[in-house]
Amino acid sequence: MKLAAVLWVVFISQFSFALDREAFTFTKYDLHVQIEPDQQRLSARGTIVLRNDSKTPQKNAALQLSSSLTWRSIQGDGKPLQFVSQNYTSDVDHTGELSEAIVTLPIEVGSGNSVELTIGYEGTIALDSTRLTRIGMAKESAVHTDWDQISRRSSAVRGAGNVVWYPVAMDAANLSEEGSLFQILGRWKVRESTAVMRITLRYSPTNEGKPPDLICDADDNRMFEAAGVQIVSAECDFSPLGFQAPSFVMADYAVLDSQQLEVFYREEHKERAEKFVQAAAAVAPFVTDWLGASRRKALVAELFDPGAAPFESGLMLLTPLGDTDPKLLQIAMVHELTHAAFSSDRPWIFEGLAHFMQATYREQQQNREAALEFLGLHSAAVMDAEKIHASKSNEPAPTDQSLVATANEEFYRSKAAYVWWMLRDMLGDEAMKKALSAYRVDQDKDPSYTQHLMEAQSKRDLQWFFDDWVYYDRGLPDFHVESAFARKASQDNFLVTVTVENLGPAGAEVPVKVQFEGGEMTQRVEVRGKAKATVRVGTPKAPKQIVVNDGSVPESDLSNNTFKVAAAAQ
Ligand SMILES: [Zn+2]
Numbered sequence: 001m002k003l004a005a006v007l008w009v010v011f012i013s014q015f016s017f018a019l020d021r022e023a024f025t026f027t028k029y030d031l032h033v034q035i036e037p038d039q040q041r042l043s044a045r046g047t048i049v050l051r052n053d054s055k056t057p058q059k060n061a062a063l064q065l066s067s068s069l070t071w072r073s074i075q076g077d078g079k080p081l082q083f084v085s086q087n088y089t090s091d092v093d094h095t096g097e098l099s100e101a102i103v104t105l106p107i108e109v110g111s112g113n114s115v116e117l118t119i120g121y122e123g124t125i126a127l128d129s130t131r132l133t134r135i136g137m138a139k140e141s142a143v144h145t146d147w148d149q150i151s152r153r154s155s156a157v158r159g160a161g162n163v164v165w166y167p168v169a170m171d172a173a174n175l176s177e178e179g180s181l182f183q184i185l186g187r188w189k190v191r192e193s194t195a196v197m198r199i200t201l202r203y204s205p206t207n208e209g210k211p212p213d214l215i216c217d218a219d220d221n222r223m224f225e226a227a228g229v230q231i232v233s234a235e236c237d238f239s240p241l242g243f244q245a246p247s248f249v250m251a252d253y254a255v256l257d258s259q260q261l262e263v264f265y266r267e268e269h270k271e272r273a274e275k276f277v278q279a280a281a282a283v284a285p286f287v288t289d290w291l292g293a294s295r296r297k298a299l300v301a302e303l304f305d306p307g308a309a310p311f312e313s314g315l316m317l318l319t320p321l322g323d324t325d326p327k328l329l330q331i332a333m334v335h336e337l338t339h340a341a342f343s344s345d346r347p348w349i350f351e352g353l354a355h356f357m358q359a360t361y362r363e364q365q366q367n368r369e370a371a372l373e374f375l376g377l378h379s380a381a382v383m384d385a386e387k388i389h390a391s392k393s394n395e396p397a398p399t400d401q402s403l404v405a406t407a408n409e410e411f412y413r414s415k416a417a418y419v420w421w422m423l424r425d426m427l428g429d430e431a432m433k434k435a436l437s438a439y440r441v442d443q444d445k446d447p448s449y450t451q452h453l454m455e456a457q458s459k460r461d462l463q464w465f466f467d468d469w470v471y472y473d474r475g476l477p478d479f480h481v482e483s484a485f486a487r488k489a490s491q492d493n494f495l496v497t498v499t500v501e502n503l504g505p506a507g508a509e510v511p512v513k514v515q516f517e518g519g520e521m522t523q524r525v526e527v528r529g530k531a532k533a534t535v536r537v538g539t540p541k542a543p544k545q546i547v548v549n550d551g552s553v554p555e556s557d558l559s560n561n562t563f564k565v566a567a568a569a570q
Pocket of ligand 1: 312335339350351354
């Protein structure tokens with residue numbers, strides 16, 4: 001009886017612990033990864049540091065890799081640690097499954113404390129789109145989305161979210177549940193954003209002639225060829241990791257090196273690579289005018305699958321080199337050159353500004369309307385993201401979708417693009433350019449840093465704007481014209497008084513357009529959230545119709561923005 005009780009206790013303590021997969025943040029990676037393209041293999045060894053960010057001490061840690069990789073060893077304090085390997089279904093990897101090691105740590109790790117582990121793992125990374133085909137996507141399209149693989153001809157592997165080729169730990173993500181993957185991955189990215197990650201990639205060239213290029217998306221990416229040793233290696237330093245998905249490509253590339261751009265391409269696509277270089281050269285003066293001279297080069301590497309979906313991380317763009325229209329290429333290059341010219345560790349600034357610059361370039365190419373149309377490509381994403389978010393937030397207003405904290409691309413790309421555009425409309429080009437040129441990545445310690453730069457140049461109070469759009473996610477505005485009264489001010493002039501009401505919670509400065517026979521006049525008005533504001537507009541003829549918002553402010557409802565003016569009183 002007594003023995004049974006003891007056994008029972010042992011049994012419980014061994015197997016019924018509640019594993020908290022997200023207890024640990026991985027603060028440091030130092031990995032050496034050997035790639036064998038002929039075998040589609042990689043093998044890795046190195047150290048990782050895990051910090052217990054949960055409130056309770058942890059005796060176990062979960063370490064996850066792609067299911068096509070296998071754990072070989074896990075050590076702590078120089079001694080092998082016990083671990084149980086299991087498959088764990090999750091869509092953060094292209095195979096839809098992870099190799100999870102549940103490690104028994106040498107000692108219980110207290111809240112806030114760290115443990116260093118020495119690890120080894122290996123396996124293959126082959127083309128695999130299981131996570132997409134099992135939710136019904138046709139294989140032919142799925143492989144153009146999940147194109148990652150190591151292979152003799154060309155290798156391209158993206159990080160967690162596509163291929164878990166370095167250890168992570170998160171709860172299961174499920175692509176058939178709306179928002180699940182982005183939520184799980186987003187939470188991981190936020191936790192990992194300050195991690196220090198150093199990865200040395202290497203391979204031993206087997207053939208005669210020029211060995212294949214090996215490139216990663218780290219800022220400081222160098223390749224060494226040790227003479228006689230027959231090893232090619234790339235030092236990839238992601239410190240801090242930010243929201244990057246550590247990725248690498250390896251293929252027999254030719255290289256075009258221009259002032260703005262390095263293009264790694266297949267020999268037969270020389271002309272297409274040259275078009276990229278020409279497009280970058282054409283947009284360089286525009287980017288320099290806004291952001292100053294670039295100190296780094298953008299990097300483009302060709303994906304061999306002509307149908308592959310392009311992917312960008314940091315300064316690297318992975319894309320098939322198609323026969324693209326030069327005008328479209330220029331817009332794409334504005335994005336890449338913006339990254340090269342302007343660094344920020346804040347995704348809403350780094351990515352948002354790059355999308356904003358593309359819209360601004362569209363304006364220069366054509367006009368404001370074309371720019372707003374381009375920006376409009378982001379509007380559905382913003383509206384959907386706000387809707388999903390609003391439907392899920394029964395709790396008090398969450399701050400995790402604020403631009404300063406979000407890991408959601410719809411927010412830090414699409415919504416941020418609009419925020420930069422609205423700021424530019426409010427401040428004007430000159431003040432905006434001055435504020436941007438004063439930005440220093442190493443001084444951006446506080447979220448309000450950017451606000452203060454903008455305020456210093458514009459002499460305007462922007463606290464309310466940053467509160468509504470950047471520091472908190474207050475949703476979107478919803479403008480409508482509450483009333484408009486026109487009167488004849490003089491012989492040839494009318495004065496129309498327009499009251500705009502904002503039914504939404506976020507404020508904005510919005511253009512109000514008064515249309516009359518043969519023309520229109522536009523004036524801007526600042527309308528705070530759940531508030532009204534009045535603007536007076538002079539017109540040479542009787543006003544007929546008023547339209548609030550030209551599309552430059554994202555809105556939850558655009559169907560109520562037009563107002564017919566009653567016949568003007570004489
Ligand atoms: Zn980008």
